[in-house]
Amino acid sequence: MSDPTNKAETTSDAPQQASPADSAAAPQQPATAPQPAVTTRGQRALREIMGGSFVISVLAVFLALVVGAVLIALTDPGVQQASGYFFARPGDTFRAIWSAVGGSYTSLFQGAIFNTGAFTFSAGIQPLMNTLSAATPLIFGGLGIALAFRIGLFNIGGQGQILIGGAFAGWVAWSFPMPFPLALIVAIVAGIVGGAVWAGIVGWLKAQTGAHEVIVTIMLNYVAFYLISFLLRTPGALQAPGTNNPKSPAIPEAAQLPGLFGIRYTVTWAFVLAIAAAFAYWWLMNRSNLGFRFRAVGENPSAARTAGIGVERMYIYGMAIAGGFVGLAGVNQVLATTPGGFSSGFDAGLGFDAITVALLGRSRPLGVFVAGLLFGALKSGGYVMQAANGIPIDIVLIVQSLIVLFIAAPPLVRAIFGLPTPGSAPRRSRRAAGADRTVAKEA
Template sequence: MSDPQQPRGDVPRGDESDIDVAIEEPAAGSPERGTASTDAAAGASGPGVPPTREAADVPPPSRWHTMLHEIATGNAIISVLAVVLALVVGAIMIAFTDERVQQASVYFFARPGDTFQAIWDSVSGAYAALFQGAVYNFRRDNFIDGIRPLTETLTFATPLIAGGLGVALAFRVGMFNIGGRGQMLIAASVAGWIAFGFDLPWGIHMLVALVGGLIGGALWAGIAGVLKARTGAHEVIVTIMLNYVAFYLVSWMLRTPGLLQAPGSSNPKTPPMKETAIFPALLGPQYNLHFGFILAVLATVVVWWILNRSSLGFKFRAVGINPNAARVAGINVKGMYVYAMLIAGALLGLAGVSQVLGTVTSGFTAGIDAGIGFDAITVALLGRSTPWGTFAAGILFGAFKAGGFSMQAAEGVPIEIVLVVQSLIVLFIAAPPLVRTIFRLPDPEGRKRRSRATTTKEVAAK
């Protein structure tokens, strides 16, 4: 089959620039695309001229070949392989820090099998403990107790998913929302103040606290959006500074009687949340999984609909790809910056609300964010700034958090190794050429360049 990018016979050969444009940028929906081989064969054949060798000898690629090539050159495979590489490096670190491996390595040349056995025992034991602490514990007597680790994973993943969606949405608009910590603290403070300071009926109390937290997070992030739209201030600097402002503001309110500090206490901590405002448990009181996980799932669906099914999402993506072109097309770029930060702040506010109304209901301190605001950046990067990719990445990092404690308790593996694995995931995701080189994956850009170069040489030869 001939190359569908070959020029048609009616293209003037004297204008080389026209030929290049026609070759390099063909219309995706051009009707000639489906009959390129027929046209090329007809143009090349004639009285005494046989069909071209390309049209006769080159078979079209099969569907399986096309599918496998798309998988190998896609972004999803890079994320999966980045996790695999990080786990491999983590296994090396586990082996090097294990005392049994160190003892066996002393006489490695005399009995190398002992060293390899010790390495296998340490790595397999650590990752088995990670699995049993994050997914299912086979040592329990019944299914109800064995499935508890999975519920803990989902509990840890709830704020990570919500926060990751807030960061991912800003990424799609071309903005870096580094202010997750501040947005979570403000949202948690507003929701917590409503939760312990008012007496409202069950359901209404929870709804008011939830909405108040979302508004608090949205307004705090909206400050950065307005400053970028009105003054051109870079959102990275603004959001980082707002993190410090929020932290010290909340710390001051926690030390001030009558604001957030518990009455009659000198500790910088709030009173416990009232029962009418707490998220209900999803699977009963024996599990920590709460209604916040359902809200995280709904948030994922809403963000997916906004980005892929709404006109607002189209404008977001257009601004993220090229704000100048979007401005020429009539899109209010400054308005998109403000709207994006408002929605992103509300999503990170959901993460803060989930913490105070679902996970830590006995009162919170200034450390209620627990580093989730920065972990959300990692989750968004691993999820490639897509809603469902971020959802899956949030569950993975929730599993790391839940299983890391089990791995430390059962095998004595330092919890910092889990943090190193998370950091390595980001490192490998940020370097796709490195991952492709290690696993010998094809480079999609390289294939396009080679195809264009080959076509240009064929045209030049004619």
Template structure:
């Protein structure tokens, strides 16, 4: 039986409550957030938005640097207070012209007469991105297991030496020659990285120190082989350079015409993206990798052989980074290579893996972006006189902003991850309002 003196009952039935009885007001009702509000919250608190905003911030800082270093802006700023419009026009022309040249040098050049010539910048972007994607996958896979593979340079050098030696030393049928060269290069990169994994598993040696030291060992080892006749040095030459690769081992072109520099290695990198995705997300080995990366102690208690996972992860990581070295030898520098064959890709791969959040498809997008930076940077320098160093600064700023997510969230006023959305409260009618009704 309900109590008529209960304020809750009185509010529902309209019964008057004696004046000496205190009235308890109801707690305001909480309205759940809408579906769109929840989706927006997930986007703004996710990691992908940080990568996008990091690139945007870096481009903004790059625009400021372009404006400050442009001679037309400097000249117009001398009489800024007399005619401020000239300065703003000069800034617009400098920044707009630089980024327009970047687009025409990396995506499509509208100034060319035909489509084939206009699309050539895109093929250059894909060509530069090909080894970056492969090396980024190797570094990213190691990240997922909780390891830092800083030895990309050494692994690329050994892979390039192995693939190059097969490519110029043996006479094999077309197709078979290329396959053997690729396999030898992958094995060389895997074994070189496996040294760091084995030392970590058996002795506890930190992989960062080991891989950095192995970079120097590989550099001087390959340099010695390039100066030793009968190993990598071209016969009859005193230069530290290999003979040219034989045609049967070179990657075939994917597009017709000498203008389009896109080779079969790009398909290998795309295949590596799907392979790494399958390993990490669909295989039992990938589950063990992720478990060790999250908490090696818990993985050990669950029965996972953590030491073996370290070795397996570095072997696969080294093979993927070695694929980048194979791309350089069989797809780019086919006329012979020297000790600079890595071209800094081993270290750029760390940036690509960070920007891609160590996910296969994120690394694919990051590799394409950095390939565009490489292709478009030269166009900016040639067409607008923008120093190529500004492109390098932009790349470095991307890493800086990605390494500091709180800074990016503070600049754009984004909610912190894990923060619960503020519920929308609806006011409950007061007693007087109910009585009036």
């Protein structure tokens, strides 16, 4: 006869089989999910910096130079010859590539920054002076285009604003003889007014009729070009007296921008004016009430209108001020670059290069200034690279275009280098959050 006590003890020690009803009634305990990685303030700051616009801009320039190096290697005759027997002597091909690319970029540096082969320091820094001279109108134009960007407008009318601004400055310079520096100051102000009036037309049409600024600025480029061409062929207008050539009179010496370091170098006081313009742009956009309104309209026109800001007036004011900045590029072209008289093409394509500078500079004053220096260096050094190595100058234009391409596609640059997106969580944190959601869904 069995002992009931022993049977009960045996039964209690055995594992219990839960019934379906008990399983349904008992709450399920969620599995332990991996905890998200804790990021410190320094790590978050590093992620913001690595995925920010500055790093993207630097890497965009680097990628463009890499692609330029590939193009130089592919078009170099020495590389093509060595690649014909690559499998027999591969080292010759790599040496030819290094020689072609290294020699080209060395010439680019020597033509843009410092000529290491010069006998004197003053001769060695001649390329740097040329770079500053080439960068000056790009900085002016870039600031004007950038200001329009900050208001939410796309100003493609840099060419027309440069032409009108330069024509105003030149006409005032030789029509109203005055002593130095009054003649120079009046001519500069006239150039600013000319660019502002020409761009202000765009702002007025945008505000009053809703006309798209891209179409209007493109059309005004053609109007300005053919208007200046007509006036340069009209005696008594912009044409020099006693000649049938479409060329203006020479700029009086009292109205010419003097050399910053004497007549030896091409850089003039316009570069100092460019520094002042960049500071003025910074103060306008970051410290003035008008700049606050510009930024508000650029961020959200509807919200700005609700807050009582006259959006239409901001369009007019913004385009006029932007045109004034771009008009300074025309002043530089007339009073510094072509003081002997200008023709209808004195804008030299700077209006479209200024768009590139504004994009690379992210519409910030320091960024535009540095971008202007970079493109001035590419322009100044590109000719030396072509003369010394036989590299087509078109390679430099391709590099500039690629910089714009990469600047306009930050996700592409981030994907190539594996950079984080600003404001996003680290990958481990995202995986942990995904695991949490999965466990919660299963529970």
